[in-house]
Structures are given as C-alpha cells and as structure tokens.
Amino acid sequence: MTSEKKIYLSAKGITKTFGFGRQKTVAVDNVDLDLYEGEVVSIVGESGSGKTTLSKVLLGLINQTSGDVYFQGVKRDISTQAKKQEYWKNIQAIFQDPFSSYNIFNKIDSVLLDCINMRGGRYLPREKKIEMMTEACSFVNLKFEELTNKYPFELSGGQMQRLMIARIFLLKPKILLADEPTSMIDACSRATILDELMHLRKETGMTVIFITHDIGLAYYVSDSVYIMEKGRFVESGSADGVILTPHHPYTRRLINDVPKIYEEWDLSTV
Amino acid sequence: MKHTIQQVFRSGKFVLGFSIFSAILLIVIFYPMFVKDSPLAILGQGTFFPPGIYVNVYDSMSSTAYTLNLPDAAAKRVANKLSEEDRLSIKEWLVAAGIPESEIDTTDTAKLLGQWSANFDPKKSIPGMTNARRNYFIRLNTSLKGLLSTEGATISQTNPETNELEQVDTVNQKDYVNVGEVANTRILLLGTDNFGRDILTELVAATRVSLQIGFVAGLIATLIGLTLGLLAGYIGGLIDDIIMFVTNLFTVIPTFVLLILISFSIGQEQRGAFTIAVVIGLTSWVWTARAVRSQVISLRNRDHVNLSKLSGHSIVHIILNDILPYIASYVIMALILQISSGILAEAGLSILGLGPRTTEVPTLGLMMNWAMIYQAHILGNWWAYLPVLVTIALITFSMNLMNTGLDQVFNPALRD
Numbered sequence: 001m002t003s004e005k006k007i008y009l010s011a012k013g014i015t016k017t018f019g020f021g022r023q024k025t026v027a028v029d030n031v032d033l034d035l036y037e038g039e040v041v042s043i044v045g046e047s048g049s050g051k052t053t054l055s056k057v058l059l060g061l062i063n064q065t066s067g068d069v070y071f072q073g074v075k076r077d078i079s080t081q082a083k084k085q086e087y088w089k090n091i092q093a094i095f096q097d098p099f100s101s102y103n104i105f106n107k108i109d110s111v112l113l114d115c116i117n118m119r120g121g122r123y124l125p126r127e128k129k130i131e132m133m134t135e136a137c138s139f140v141n142l143k144f145e146e147l148t149n150k151y152p153f154e155l156s157g158g159q160m161q162r163l164m165i166a167r168i169f170l171l172k173p174k175i176l177l178a179d180e181p182t183s184m185i186d187a188c189s190r191a192t193i194l195d196e197l198m199h200l201r202k203e204t205g206m207t208v209i210f211i212t213h214d215i216g217l218a219y220y221v222s223d224s225v226y227i228m229e230k231g232r233f234v235e236s237g238s239a240d241g242v243i244l245t246p247h248h249p250y251t252r253r254l255i256n257d258v259p260k261i262y263e264e265w266d267l268s269t270v
Numbered sequence: 271m272k273h274t275i276q277q278v279f280r281s282g283k284f285v286l287g288f289s290i291f292s293a294i295l296l297i298v299i300f301y302p303m304f305v306k307d308s309p310l311a312i313l314g315q316g317t318f319f320p321p322g323i324y325v326n327v328y329d330s331m332s333s334t335a336y337t338l339n340l341p342d343a344a345a346k347r348v349a350n351k352l353s354e355e356d357r358l359s360i361k362e363w364l365v366a367a368g369i370p371e372s373e374i375d376t377t378d379t380a381k382l383l384g385q386w387s388a389n390f391d392p393k394k395s396i397p398g399m400t401n402a403r404r405n406y407f408i409r410l411n412t413s414l415k416g417l418l419s420t421e422g423a424t425i426s427q428t429n430p431e432t433n434e435l436e437q438v439d440t441v442n443q444k445d446y447v448n449v450g451e452v453a454n455t456r457i458l459l460l461g462t463d464n465f466g467r468d469i470l471t472e473l474v475a476a477t478r479v480s481l482q483i484g485f486v487a488g489l490i491a492t493l494i495g496l497t498l499g500l501l502a503g504y505i506g507g508l509i510d511d512i513i514m515f516v517t518n519l520f521t522v523i524p525t526f527v528l529l530i531l532i533s534f535s536i537g538q539e540q541r542g543a544f545t546i547a548v549v550i551g552l553t554s555w556v557w558t559a560r561a562v563r564s565q566v567i568s569l570r571n572r573d574h575v576n577l578s579k580l581s582g583h584s585i586v587h588i589i590l591n592d593i594l595p596y597i598a599s600y601v602i603m604a605l606i607l608q609i610s611s612g613i614l615a616e617a618g619l620s621i622l623g624l625g626p627r628t629t630e631v632p633t634l635g636l637m638m639n640w641a642m643i644y645q646a647h648i649l650g651n652w653w654a655y656l657p658v659l660v661t662i663a664l665i666t667f668s669m670n671l672m673n674t675g676l677d678q679v680f681n682p683a684l685r686d
Binding site: 056081088092102117118 | 574
C-alpha cells in the first residue's frame with residue numbers, strides 16, 4: 001500500500017446491533033476499514049459473520065448504530081433522499097441472489113434504462129439509449145436484441161448476474177460492492193462472471209469490495225483481504241500475506257475448509 | 271398478466287363464484303330495462319299477497335267465454351272451497367250437535383253437506399265453544415252456500431238512469447277465459463310485501479343498492495387499509511408506531527358495536543345509503559391495514575427493493591412499482607372479502623333499524639327489517655324474507671368462492 005494512493009472509503013468504528021435486551025445481537029462490532037482507490041478488497045467470513053450487514057451499512061441501505069463512514073475523506077451525509085441518490089451514483093452493488101434481485105414486474109429494458117437515466121441520460125434520443133444498452137449487454141456476452149421485452153425471470157441465474165454486471169457497466173460507479181455475486185451460480189458460470197467482473201474493473205479502474213465466504217475466491221481476485229468473524233475483523237492485510245501465512249486460527253480454519261480435489265478433507269477442524 | 275388471468279379462469283371455484291356473481295349482476299342491470307315500475311311503487315291494497323298470476327276479475331267477465339267440459343272441474347272447485355281441515359271441523363260441529371259419529375263420513379261430500387245444511391244453526395250455542403270458533407263456523411257456512419249447485423252466476427249492473435239492477439250477463443260453471451285475452455293480468459313472481467309492493471322488483475333494486483353499498487364500503491376500507499399499511503410497513507419508525515397504535519385501538523373495539531353507535535348518532539334523517547357505506551368503510555379497514563403492513567415489512571428488505579433504491583428511485587416510485595405489484599393479488603382478495611362483509615354489515619345494521627332511511631331506496635337489509643317488523647316470519651309469508659336471504663347468501667357465497675379461487679391461483683401451495 002503506497003502512500004500516494006487515495007483513501008476512497010473508510011469506516012471508523014462501525015457497529016450495528018439488532019433488537020434490544022436479551023434478544024440483542026451485535027452483527028457488526030466496532031469495525032474499521034480503509035479502501036484505497038483502484039483496489040480490490042475481499043471481506044471473507046462464514047455465514048452470519050456480519051459481512052452482508054456491513055455491506056448494507058457501507059451502501060447506506062441501513063443505518064449503523066454507531067461509527068462513521070467517510071467518503072473521499074468527508075463524513076458521509078445521506079440524511080435526505082437527494083443526498084442518498086447522489087451517494088449512490090458513486091457506490092453500487094451486486095447482490096447475492098440474482099433471482100430476488102429483480103422486480104419481476106419490470107422488463108429488462110427498464111432495468112437498464114434506469115441506469116442510463118441515473119447517469120443523466122434521460123433526454124438522450126432513443127437510438128442512443130439502445131446503442132448504450134446493446135454495448136453494455138455485449139460487454140457481458142449477452143445479446144440485447146434477445147433480451148428486449150423479456151422479463152428477468154425468463155433468464156437463467158448466470159445470465160441475470162451478468163445483466164447485473166451490465167448494469168454496473170452503464171452506471172460506472174467509483175466503488176462496486178459485490179456481495180457474494182457467485183454463490184448462487186453453478187461452478188461453470190462462476191468463472192465467466194468473475195472474469196467479466198475483473199474485466200470491467202480493469203476497464204473502469206473502479207474500486208471493488210468483494211464479499212465472499214470462499215477464501216480461495218478471495219485470493220484469486222483481491223489485493224487485500226479482511227477476515228471477519230462474529231462481526232469483527234480478526235486479520236487483515238495483503239491477500240498473499242494473509243492467505244499464505246495465516247496467523248489467526250479462524251483464518252487457518254477458513255483456508256482448511258476450501259475443498260480440495262487431491263487430498264482428503266481434514267474434518268478435525270470443523 | 272394475460273397468463274395470470276388464464277390461470278384464474280382455470281380454477282373451478284373461481285369460475286363458479288364468478289358465474290353466480292355475474293348472473294346476479296346481469297339481472298340487476300337488465301331487469302329494470304324490462305320492468306319499468308318504480309321499485310317502491312305500492313301496487314297492492316293490503317299486505318303480503320302470495321306469489322302468483324293475478325288476473326283482473328272485471329276484465330275476465332267481459333272477455334270471450336269458452337265452454338270447456340273438464341270432468342274434474344267440480345271436484346276441484348269443491349276441494350278448493352272445502353279443505354280437509356274444514357271437513358273435520360264440520361264433523362266436530364255435527365258431533366257436538368248430537369249426530370252419532372258413525373253416521374258422519376267426511377269423504378262423502380254430498381252427504382256431509384246435506385247433514386250440515388240440515389243441522390247448522392248459527393244461533394245454537396254449544397258449550398265450550400269460543401266466540402272466534404263460532405264466527406269461523408258462520409264464515410264457513412257462508413262460503414259453502416251453493417257449492418254443489420250446477421247453476422251459473424248472474425252478473426247485474428245498476429242502470430244509472432233508472433237506478434235499478436239489470437241483468438247484464440250470466441257466467442256458467444263451464445265458462446273459461448283465455449288469460450292472454452284478458453286485458454289486465456300481472457305476474458307477481460314473489461308476491462307483495464307488507465306495503466303492497468312487488469317484491470321481485472324491489473329485490474332487484476335492493477340488490478343493486480346493497481352491491482353499491484358493498485363496493486363503496488369495500489373500496490373505502492381497502493384504500494384506507496392499503497395506504498396505512500403501506501406507510502406503516504415501508505417507512506416504519508415513529509409513523510409505524512402511530513399507525514399501529516390507532517389500528518390496534520380499532521382492533522380492540524368491536525367493529526359492529528362501533529358501527530351501531532356511529533349509525534345511531536348520525537340520526538335517521540341523515541342516513542342515506544351512501545352515508546351508511548362510508549360509515550361501514552371507515553370502521554372495517556383495520557385487518558387490511560395490518561395484513562398489508564406485515565406483507566410490506568417482509569418485502570421492504572428484499573434485494574429488488576434495495577436495487578430500486580440504488581437505481582435512484584424515490585420512495586413513492588418504490589412503493590408503487592416495487593411493493594404494490596407484489597401485494598396486488600392479496601389486496602384484490604382483501605377487497606372482495608371487504609365488499610361481501612360490507613353487504614353483510616349493511617344487512618345487519620338495517621335489521622336493527624339503523625340502516626339507510628326507508629323512504630328513498632330499498633336495500634336487502636331494509637327488506638329483511640320490514641319483513642321482520644310486519645311479522646312475515648310468524649304469519650308464514652315466506653316470500654317476504656326467504657328470497658332476500660337467498661340473495662344475500664348467494665352474493666357472499668359467490669364472493670367467497672372467488673376469493674378462495676384466487677387464493678389457489680396466487681398461492682400455489684393451496685392447489686389441489
């Protein structure tokens with residue numbers, strides 16, 4: 001991490017709790033995070049470790065209980081709808097489950113048109129809009145002519161997730177928050193989607209927060225890694241450093257849990 | 271959308287309910303085009319004329335007479351005048367008058383009537399007989415006069431110049447008129463009610479008004495419930511707390527008692543059909559609000575809503591486009607239930623005398639109320655209340671059927 005690189009997004013002491021009294025659960029517990037420009041950061045942890053909650057706080061979809069989020073060095077202000085919309089021009093997300101990510105009553109065109117409108121293209125001529133949508137679709141190897149007037153649920157899960165990437169292609173946000181984008185996809189489509197995602201990242205130079213439970217995937221895509229257990233970061237650093245020489249037992253367990261073809265599973269750690 | 275509609279019409283329950291309901295609707299729409307009477311026009315002088323075909327006596331006298339030789343005509347005439355009950359009563363009198371029981375045969379009409387005319391004396395007092403019973407025998411005696419005669423009847427008219435009766439015509443026992451040739455006949459399929467109004471016409475008009483009340487009440491209740499449920503569920507926080515406080519208040523207060531109190535305090539003069547509909551609507555939105563709220567809460571954290579937020583849509587846009595379509599089927603089912611319960615609530619209120627004021631329009635509840643006040647159920651005048659009951663039952667039954675049918679379509683787990 002060289003010092004010339006700008007800190008894009010940073011979180012200071014983020015805590016998010018749900019419920020009161022006995023039912024109180026701490027989903028995210030006093031988390032600090034610095035995100036440098038152009039970096040790919042992975043947040044790795046098992047289910048229920050608070051990854052998704054943290055991502056929603058970073059996106060501004062839910063409010064944190066305490067702590068602050070700084071965007072480009074300034075404390076984030078999303079108190080009004082207009083400020084939120086301004087913030088969401090800079091940070092976008094891909095969600096885990098493509099099947100529930102789309103409004104089943106809206107056609108695919110309207111999903112993509114929303115993105116063009118958001119980038120200020122509302123009054124462009126129709127031909128220009130179609131050209132932009134076709135370009136976005138061909139970027140993820142989809143044919144816009146085949147998708148137009150279709151509903152999202154008519155596509156396969158992999159196609160839906162690629163459409164999500166096309167959406168990001170149109171929006172060109174500064175930060176992309178990918179919340180387990182491949183966990184509901186079969187293994188063959190997974191590599192394609194990851195490649196398209198990395199291709200997009202290379203083209204636009206955007207910063208990516210990659211949330212996953214698969215530490216192998218994190219190693220494959222990311223520059224630095226945060227390991228999250230029960231709402232806390234237990235280990236962080238460069239991807240090579242954390243994964244090749246893990247210090248925390250939880251990290252070691254995660255690495256051990258990655259299925260390997262050539263050797264038997266060590267079930268003693270489970 | 272087209273697919274959903276096809277699915278809906280594949281459900282047998284929905285189709286049955288829909289056909290019953292549209293049959294009722296069609297009758298309500300087309301009946302007034304053929305029968306132009308005002309539904310509240312008073313036709314009959316008297317109460318509760320039984321259902322049947324009414325033929326004008328005066329017109330039938332002046333119609334062409336056709337002679338028909340029907341063998342059982344006399345027997346039928348006697349049977350109509352002298353029922354089985356009357357025969358037993360005659361026997362009772364004769365026994366009391368001292369004739370041995372073995373000599374009386376109630377099946378032999380000629381002999382029985384001969385014994386009756388020989389022995390009956392209206393002045394004779396029989397011990398233990400009430401005045402009412404004596405009057406009954408006097409009436410019976412009058413009606414039996416000339417029962418077995420084969421002579422016709424003479425029609426006479428007063429001559430306005432001489433003021434004397436003059437024979438105009440004679441009517442023989444074998445004379446018949448063709449109903450089609452009589453100038454004035456009227457079919458009262460369901461008879462008349464306590465005011466002498468044609469029940470069928472009144473029932474059709476009442477069904478229309480009751481359906482209107484149900485629709486207005488259902489729409490108001492659903493609109494209020496939907497709006498409050500959406501606001502409480504989506505926005506949450508303090509607004510949710512306030513709305514749920516009010517909703518819980520309304521849940522705890524028994525709605526029907528509230529309805530009675532409001533109707534009572536409005537006063538008879540102010541209570542039109544529309545007012546009643548609004549009052550019913552304003553008291554029955556609670557369950558819709560609660561149900562919509564819980565549905566919205568489960569929807570508002572879904573990814574497609576988050577995506578819509580990230581696409582920069584406003585709250586109004588999200589509620590209308592990302593929440594409402596997902597609960598639309600549920601709201602339609604709630605609306606159908608609200609309409610049918612609105613019709614029932616109106617009937618309930620009107621039976622208690624708290625329905626719309628009586629001078630303008632009939633409603634199903636008001637017809638029940640009138641039938642009850644004039645004791646149709648005690649007098650055995652079934653045509654005054656039974657058709658109304660059947661109509662109410664059919665409307666609510668068809669709507670509930672449609673509702674379960676829709677439920678099966680929208681909730682695949684319930685399909686059989």
